[in-house]
Amino acid sequence: MSKKGSNDAVRVMVRVRPFNAKEIRETHEAGAGELPFCTLSCPSDTLISCTNPENPEDVHNFPFDKVFWSMTQVESSIPFADQPDIFAVSGSPALDSAFDGYNGCIFAYGQTASGKTHTMMGQPDNAGIIPRLCQLMFDRINNERAASQGTDGVESTVAVSFLEIYNEKVLDLLAKTGKGHSFDKPLPVMTDPEKGPVVKGLTVTPVSSWAEVEAVLTHAQQNRSTASTLMNLESSRSHAIVQLSMTRAEIYGKVGNKEVRREKRSRINLVDLAGSEKVLKSGVTGANLKEAININQSLTCLGRVIDQLIQPKIGHIPYRDSVLTTLLSDSLGGNSRTTMFAALSPAAVNYEETMSTLRWASRARQVVNVVRVNMDPAQLMIQQLQAELLKYKEALFEGKITPELEAQAAQYGKEISQVLVANSAQAEAMIEQLARRGQQEEEELRQREARWDEERQRLLEKHARDLSVLRAEHRQLQDEQDRLQAEHLDLKRKGIIERFRRAGMAGQIEAQKLKQEEAQKRVVSEKMKGFVSRVREINMKNRLKDMEEQLTSSHAKVEELEAELARLRSSEGTTGGEEGSSGAAADSERVPEPPESRSSPAMDERTMNGEHRISSQQQLPCDMCMEHPGLFLCTFAPCCGAVLCKDCDADQHRGPKMAHHQRSCVYTAAGSRFCEFCGVRTPSVVCEGCDGAWFCTECNLLKHHTQKWAHHQWRELTEADWRARGVVAPAPVSSSAPRAVA
Numbered sequence: 001m002s003k004k005g006s007n008d009a010v011r012v013m014v015r016v017r018p019f020n021a022k023e024i025r026e027t028h029e030a031g032a033g034e035l036p037f038c039t040l041s042c043p044s045d046t047l048i049s050c051t052n053p054e055n056p057e058d059v060h061n062f063p064f065d066k067v068f069w070s071m072t073q074v075e076s077s078i079p080f081a082d083q084p085d086i087f088a089v090s091g092s093p094a095l096d097s098a099f100d101g102y103n104g105c106i107f108a109y110g111q112t113a114s115g116k117t118h119t120m121m122g123q124p125d126n127a128g129i130i131p132r133l134c135q136l137m138f139d140r141i142n143n144e145r146a147a148s149q150g151t152d153g154v155e156s157t158v159a160v161s162f163l164e165i166y167n168e169k170v171l172d173l174l175a176k177t178g179k180g181h182s183f184d185k186p187l188p189v190m191t192d193p194e195k196g197p198v199v200k201g202l203t204v205t206p207v208s209s210w211a212e213v214e215a216v217l218t219h220a221q222q223n224r225s226t227a228s229t230l231m232n233l234e235s236s237r238s239h240a241i242v243q244l245s246m247t248r249a250e251i252y253g254k255v256g257n258k259e260v261r262r263e264k265r266s267r268i269n270l271v272d273l274a275g276s277e278k279v280l281k282s283g284v285t286g287a288n289l290k291e292a293i294n295i296n297q298s299l300t301c302l303g304r305v306i307d308q309l310i311q312p313k314i315g316h317i318p319y320r321d322s323v324l325t326t327l328l329s330d331s332l333g334g335n336s337r338t339t340m341f342a343a344l345s346p347a348a349v350n351y352e353e354t355m356s357t358l359r360w361a362s363r364a365r366q367v368v369n370v371v372r373v374n375m376d377p378a379q380l381m382i383q384q385l386q387a388e389l390l391k392y393k394e395a396l397f398e399g400k401i402t403p404e405l406e407a408q409a410a411q412y413g414k415e416i417s418q419v420l421v422a423n424s425a426q427a428e429a430m431i432e433q434l435a436r437r438g439q440q441e442e443e444e445l446r447q448r449e450a451r452w453d454e455e456r457q458r459l460l461e462k463h464a465r466d467l468s469v470l471r472a473e474h475r476q477l478q479d480e481q482d483r484l485q486a487e488h489l490d491l492k493r494k495g496i497i498e499r500f501r502r503a504g505m506a507g508q509i510e511a512q513k514l515k516q517e518e519a520q521k522r523v524v525s526e527k528m529k530g531f532v533s534r535v536r537e538i539n540m541k542n543r544l545k546d547m548e549e550q551l552t553s554s555h556a557k558v559e560e561l562e563a564e565l566a567r568l569r570s571s572e573g574t575t576g577g578e579e580g581s582s583g584a585a586a587d588s589e590r591v592p593e594p595p596e597s598r599s600s601p602a603m604d605e606r607t608m609n610g611e612h613r614i615s616s617q618q619q620l621p622c623d624m625c626m627e628h629p630g631l632f633l634c635t636f637a638p639c640c641g642a643v644l645c646k647d648c649d650a651d652q653h654r655g656p657k658m659a660h661h662q663r664s665c666v667y668t669a670a671g672s673r674f675c676e677f678c679g680v681r682t683p684s685v686v687c688e689g690c691d692g693a694w695f696c697t698e699c700n701l702l703k704h705h706t707q708k709w710a711h712h713q714w715r716e717l718t719e720a721d722w723r724a725r726g727v728v729a730p731a732p733v734s735s736s737a738p739r740a741v742a
Contacts, residue, residue, distance in 0.1 A: 006372065006449050009456065010332070011065045012365040013090060014048055014342040014358070015081070016040050017115035018071035023347040037348035038074045042067050045078045046459065047466045050355055053348035061470060062358045063463040064342075064365065066090075070115075071346065083126050086119065090339050091133045094268060097337045098246055099140070100448075101264035101373035103196075105271065105331035109299075109360065110343030111353040112235055112275030119341055120272040121221070130242055130270045134160075134213040137244070155249045159204045160213055162220035163187070165323050166238040167294045173220035173240075174203040189326050195267075196330035204245070217242070225291075235275070237291040239298065239324055242270040252430060252437075264375040269331055273299070273324075276353070298324040303360060309333045310366040332364075337371055340364055373445075388427055532642070536620065543621075624648040631678065632663045646678070675699050682730055686721060687714035 019036055027036040037053045048067050052058035066089050068081035094104040106129060108116035122128030127135075141156045148154065162173040169186035187201050207213050225237040248264045274295045301322035308317045309332060319329040331338045342361035344354050620630045622645035630643035634652075644652060653661055675683045675696035683694035687704070689712030695703060704712055722729035 006370070006445070006452075008337055008369050008371045008452060010364055010367045010369065011090075011337075011339045012342065012361050013066040013068065013086075013339065014062075014064050014344055014361060015068040015070055015086065015115065015119060016042075016048075016344050016346055017118075018073055019347060020113065023345075023349065026349070035073055036346075038346045039348055039351050039354060040344060040346040042069055042076050042078045043470060044462075044466045046462055047470070048358070050351075050358060053351055060355065060358070061467070062362050063467070064361065065459060074346070083119075083122055083128055083132070087129055087132045090341070091129045092136070094337065094339060095133055095136055095140075098137075098244075098266040098268050099248065101248070101266055101375045102371055103267050103269075103330060103336040103374065105269040105328070105336045105338040106341070107269070107271030107273055107328070107331070107338075108341040108343055109273050109364075110275060110341075110357050111345065111350065112277040114275060114343035114345050114350075114357075116275060116341070116343045117236060117272050119343060120270065121217075131214070131217065133268070133270070134217075134244070135210045137246070138208075138210045138213070153251065155251065157206065157247045158208070159206045159245045160216055161199075161202050161204050161243040161245075162216065162240070163199060163202060163243075164224055164238040164240045165298070165327070166225050167291060168298065168323050170199055170202075170323060170327075171238075172199075172201070172203050173223045174205060174216065189323060191326075191329075196334060197327050199327075235277075236272065237274060237288065237295070239274050239295075240272045241327065244268040244270070252433060262375060264373065266374055269328070269336075271328070271331075276356075298322045301325050302328070303363075305332060306360075306364050306367055309368075310363060331369075332367055333369060335371055335374075336369055338367075338369060373441075388423075532623070536623075536643075539621075622648050624652070631680075634661050634663045677703060683717060685714045685716055687712050689713060 023036050024034070027033060039051050039053055041049045041051070043049060043061075045067050046063060046065065048062050048064065050060045050062070067078065068086055068089075069076040069078050070081050072080060090106060094106055097104050106120075108119050110116050118128060120128050120130055122131060137158065141158070144154055144156065164171050164173055170189060172187060187199050190198055190200050192198050205212075205216055207216065220242075224240055245267050246265070248266075249261045250264070251261045276296055276299050277292055301318065302325055304318055304321070305325050317333065319325045325332075330336050340361065342357050344357060346354075620643050622628050622630045623642045624644055625648050628645035628647065631646055632644050632649045634642050634644065634649075642652075649663065653659055653663070675681045676693045677695050677699035681696035681698065684697050685695050685700050687693055687695060687700070689709070690703070694717065695714070700714065703709055704714070717729075719729055
């Protein structure tokens with residue numbers, strides 16, 4: 001049989017474990033419910049989806065060769081899978097390949113406390129892959145022995161080894177007597193051209209039954225390195241590898257005294273990897289921290305080997321960067337049928353680690369191994385038998401008799417020629433049998449490869465169908481989401497319109513309230529005006545009373561002065577002459593006049609440039625300074641209808657806070673004949689833009705020379721305007737004021 005190998009992709013399977021007690025307790029203490037959020041779901045038995053707990057729309061799909069759902073707390077679309085189901089899919093095919101002469105490997109990968117050791121070793125009452133595989137191996141060997149009793153058949157021998165990689169050192173678990181690693185000598189790893197990587201000095205224990213294997217595994221498990229962390233009470237602190245070596249000898253018969261047999265050699269690596277862990281989560285320190293660093297470093301090297309295998313780059317594949325990758329060099333990219341288990345935690349707290357494991361497993365699924373049967377080719381044995389047959393013919397025809405032939409003839413009591421003829425016939429029959437066997441093996445190999453190709457093709461088609469179904473469901477969900485968003489926008493738009501309608505009604509209500517407030521302000525203003533008028537009237541009466549008292553006191557003072565003057569005149573006598581008379585006359589001229597006989601510019605009514613100024617008795621005093629006559633009335637409520645003089649009005653309304661107050665002249669009542677701006681001069685024009693106010697020429701220019709009031713239209717007063725106010729028009733005064741101010 002040809003030594004040419006066949007391509008075989010690494011089979012990757014995932015297993016979802018149930019929530020553990022720690023995850024449930026922490027979720028309950030956080031008040032997030034009875035169970036944690038489940039990030040994993042299985043649309044089919046070859047497809048798994050991982051959902052981001054912080055964003056449920058962020059979903060990642062990963063196709064694998066098989067998906068196992070091993071939790072009962074959350075229902076799934078695929079059936080529950082226990083240890084027997086997992087072994088039937090992974091362990092049994094690996095054992096079949098080992099009986100056919102292929103090397104095999106099964107290893108579990110995942111974060112700490114994800115269920116790797118449970119999958120590989122299991123529990124006493126629920127065994128994992130390693131115990132079940134060993135037990136089934138010896139069951140099949142015993143059945144073969146019973147079937148070939150007394151005839152030529154197949155002889156099988158099995159040997160087992162158990163090692164661990166602790167802190168990048170290979171330790172023999174079958175040779176250890178205690179837990180202390182300081183007294184154990186690390187074993188070197190070597191590479192054999194035919195056998196692959198081997199550990200020099202490793203204990204190899206021959207076993208002939210499952211009971212012996214069970215005893216070996218129990219002893220080794222007691223020596224394995226474990227520790228308690230915050231994430232796992234019994235965390236594996238090393239990578240453990242169980243090696244099963246099986247040799248199957250197929251006996252074809254004898255040619256003379258020589259037995260003709262072919263051996264098939266196979267080796268199965270059953271690997272329980274230590275879990276990757278985050279130091280902050282596991283809380284390890286000291287020696288355990290060093291263990292965690294070495295574990296993560298070796299797993300990182302394993303990831304680099306896989307990346308190099310699926311995407312070859314310049315340089316070699318870094319198998320020797322780690323002891324783990326050196327021992328698994330045949331299992332990844334070499335001569336081995338490899339199955340990988342990705343152990344997953346469904347808890348939301350482990351979402352990042354779960355996604356990392358899924359990505360790592362998805363890359364490992366692209367690794368392709370080159371496998372072949374570990375057996376001497378039939379053509380080589382045929383050549384050996386043909387050489388043996390030629391030797392018999394030479395002995396028969398040329399008389400080249402060997403001591404072996406003489407001993408054989410003496411043993412059977414036959415002549416040498418008869419022995420030579422019988423041996424030649426046996427050799428020819430054996431050559432023919434080997435030729436048929438070689439053809440049969442080649443046909444079996446072709447069928448096996450065709451079956452593998454068919455399985456891979458069927459799996460790819462199934463993945464394509466599952467992904468198409470998921471895409472169709474995603475499109476439906478997207479369409480439904482778009483429809484709901486459109487309905488939401490429509491409802492939102494209607495809600496906005498309704499809010500606008502309500503806002504309009506609210507605006508109307510607010511406007512009505514403002515009108516009511518303005519009406520109330522007007523009422524208050526009118527009341528305040530009446531109050532101010534009454535206060536002003538009282539003030540006027542008080543001032544009048546004070547003036548009368550002053551007048552009375554002035555009359556008394558005048559009388560006293562006149563009496564004093566008469567007394568002085570009488571005391572001077574009659575002989576004063578003209579000089580005395582003239583002096584007395586001068587004194588009489590210097591006597592102050594009574595108040596009512598005196599006049600002042602503020603109280604005289606006189607003509608100034610043809611305009612009239614009213615006396616102070618006809619004007620109201622300023623409410624602010626109480627000294628100057630009031631000229632302007634502020635009609636805005638905060639000023640309470642105050643009457644202000646020109647200076648006080650400028651002080652009060654100069655700033656922007658009160659510049660908007662509306663003010664009018666106090667002489668706007670019927671019968672007034674003065675300018676409504678200054679209250680002093682005679683008006684000459686009327687402005688319709690200022691609500692028909694009358695202005696003198698100077699005030700008109702002062703009011704309308706700015707850009708703000710330049711657009712007002714005004715006209716000169718007529719006789720009709722004066723008659724309408726009930727006042728006799730004054731003498732006409734010429735005005736050179738323009739009609740409009742630019």
